Amino acid sequence: MKSPNPGPETTSRTSAPVTLTADGIVEIHSHEAVREAATDPRTFSSAVSRFLQIPNGLDGQEHAKFRSLIDRYFTPEAMADFEPACRAVATDIARNLPLGVPLKAVEQIGMPFAVAAQSAWLGWPADLAEELVDWVRANQEATRSGELARTAAVAEHFDRIIHSIIEPRRGSDGTADVTDQLIHDDAAGELTDQEIVSILRNWTGGDLASIAQCTGVILHHLARRPEVAERIAQGASDAEVDAILEEFLRIDDPFVSNRRVATADTEIGGCPVAGGQKVILNWADANRDPAVFGDPDAFDPDGNAQDNLVYGIGPHVCPGRPLARLELREVTRAILAVGIPEPARDSEREAAPMGGFRVVPVVLKPRG
Numbered sequence: 001m002k003s004p005n006p007g008p009e010t011t012s013r014t015s016a017p018v019t020l021t022a023d024g025i026v027e028i029h030s031h032e033a034v035r036e037a038a039t040d041p042r043t044f045s046s047a048v049s050r051f052l053q054i055p056n057g058l059d060g061q062e063h064a065k066f067r068s069l070i071d072r073y074f075t076p077e078a079m080a081d082f083e084p085a086c087r088a089v090a091t092d093i094a095r096n097l098p099l100g101v102p103l104k105a106v107e108q109i110g111m112p113f114a115v116a117a118q119s120a121w122l123g124w125p126a127d128l129a130e131e132l133v134d135w136v137r138a139n140q141e142a143t144r145s146g147e148l149a150r151t152a153a154v155a156e157h158f159d160r161i162i163h164s165i166i167e168p169r170r171g172s173d174g175t176a177d178v179t180d181q182l183i184h185d186d187a188a189g190e191l192t193d194q195e196i197v198s199i200l201r202n203w204t205g206g207d208l209a210s211i212a213q214c215t216g217v218i219l220h221h222l223a224r225r226p227e228v229a230e231r232i233a234q235g236a237s238d239a240e241v242d243a244i245l246e247e248f249l250r251i252d253d254p255f256v257s258n259r260r261v262a263t264a265d266t267e268i269g270g271c272p273v274a275g276g277q278k279v280i281l282n283w284a285d286a287n288r289d290p291a292v293f294g295d296p297d298a299f300d301p302d303g304n305a306q307d308n309l310v311y312g313i314g315p316h317v318c319p320g321r322p323l324a325r326l327e328l329r330e331v332t333r334a335i336l337a338v339g340i341p342e343p344a345r346d347s348e349r350e351a352a353p354m355g356g357f358r359v360v361p362v363v364l365k366p367r368g
C-alpha cells in the first residue's frame with residue numbers, strides 16, 4: 001500500500017545536515033548523521049543530565065545491566081499476557097466516543113487511552129486516572145512553556161504519584177502486577193528506591209505523552225487517507241497495521257529528539273564538535289530526510305520501514321516499542337470498529353520542542 005502525499009500539510013525543515021543553535025548546541029538533522037551519532041555511544045554519550053535516568057542517561061556496562069532487566073518486561077510473552085487487557089481498555093474508550101460530532105483526538109481519545117492502558121499494564125489503580133490525565137496536560141504545557149521551574153514542579157508531582165504507588169507494595173511478594181514485579185526485581189542486584197522511581201518515570205513518561213501524541217498523529221492521517229482506514233477496518237494483519245502506523249509516525253514524528261554529549265573532539269555531518277559539547281539527535285528531521293525518503297510525505301509503509309527512526313537506533317533504541325505497537329494497534333482497531341474518522345477542520349501543529357499535533361479535530365462517521 002503506497003500512495004503520494006494527499007496535500008500540503010507538513011512543516012518545512014532545515015536542509016542542513018547539522019546546525020549550531022544560539023546556545024552552541026550541535027543539532028543533527030540528516031538521517032545519515034543521526035544514525036552515525038546514535039550508534040556511536042563512546043563518542044556521543046547519553047550522560048547528559050545531573051539527575052539519575054535509568055536507562056536513558058547511562059552508558060556502557062551500567063546501561064547494558066539495566067537494559068537486560070528492562071527488556072524482560074517487553075518480551076513477546078509479556079505483550080501476549082497484556083493484550084486482552086489492552087484490547088478491553090481500547091474497546092471501552094472507543095465505544096463511549098460520540099459519533100458524528102467533532103472530537104479532539106489527542107485530548108479526548110489519546111490522553112484517556114494512554115492513561116487507562118498504562119494503568120492496566122502497570123497495575124495502577126483506576127481512580128488515579130484523573131490525576132494522571134491532569135498531569136499529562138500540565139507536563140505538555142510545561143514543556144511548551146520552556147520554563148525550567150514549571151518542568152521541575154511537574155516532575156516532582158510525578159515522583160509523588162510514583163511514591164504513593166510503590167509504598168503499599170513494599171511488603172508484597174512481587175507477583176501482583178508489573179509494578180510489583182519491578183519493585184522486587186533483583187536481576188540487576190537489589191534496586192534502590194531512587195532506581196525504581198527512575199525506571200518507572202522513564203516508562204510512564206515514555207508511555208503517557210508519546211501514546212497520546214501518537215494517537216493524534218494516527219487519527220490525523222487516517223482521516224486524510226480513508227482507503228488506509230478501510231484497509232485496517234477490513235482486517236489487516238498485525239504486521240500490516242504496525243507498518244502503516246509507523247509510517248504515519250515517520251511522516252509526523254511526535255517524539256522529536258534526544259540529547260547526547262560529545263566525549264572527545266570529533267566531527268559529525270561535516271561539522272566539528274568539541275569534547276563536552278551538547279548534541280541533539282533530531283529524529284523527526286532524520287525521518288523526513290529527502291536523501292533517504294525522497295518526498296517525505298509520500299506514504300510507503302513497506303519501502304520506508306527499514307530506515308524509519310521513530311523508535312531510535314543503537315544501544316538506546318526504545319525498549320517500549322512492543323508495548324507502544326500493541327497499544328497503538330489496539331486503539332486504532334477499536335476506533336475503526338465504531339467509525340471512520342474524517343477531518344472536522346485543519347489540525348493544529350505543536351510548536352518546537354514538541355512534535356505532532358496540539359489539536360486534531362475529527363468526526364467519526366458511523367460504519368456501515
Ligand code: HEM
Nearest residue numbers: 055056202203206207210255258310311312316318320324
Ligand atoms: C509511541 C511511542 C514511543 C516512541 C515514539 C518512543 C521513542 C523512543 C526513542 C526515539 C528512544 C531513543 C532514545 C535515545 O536514543 O536517546 C526511546 C527510548 C526509550 N523509550 Fe521509548 N518511545 C515510545 C514509547 C515508549 C514506551 C511505551 C516505553 C515504556 C513503557 C518507552 C520507554 C523508553 C525507554 C526507557 C527508553 C530509553 C532506552 C535506553 O536508554 O536504553 N518508550 N523511545
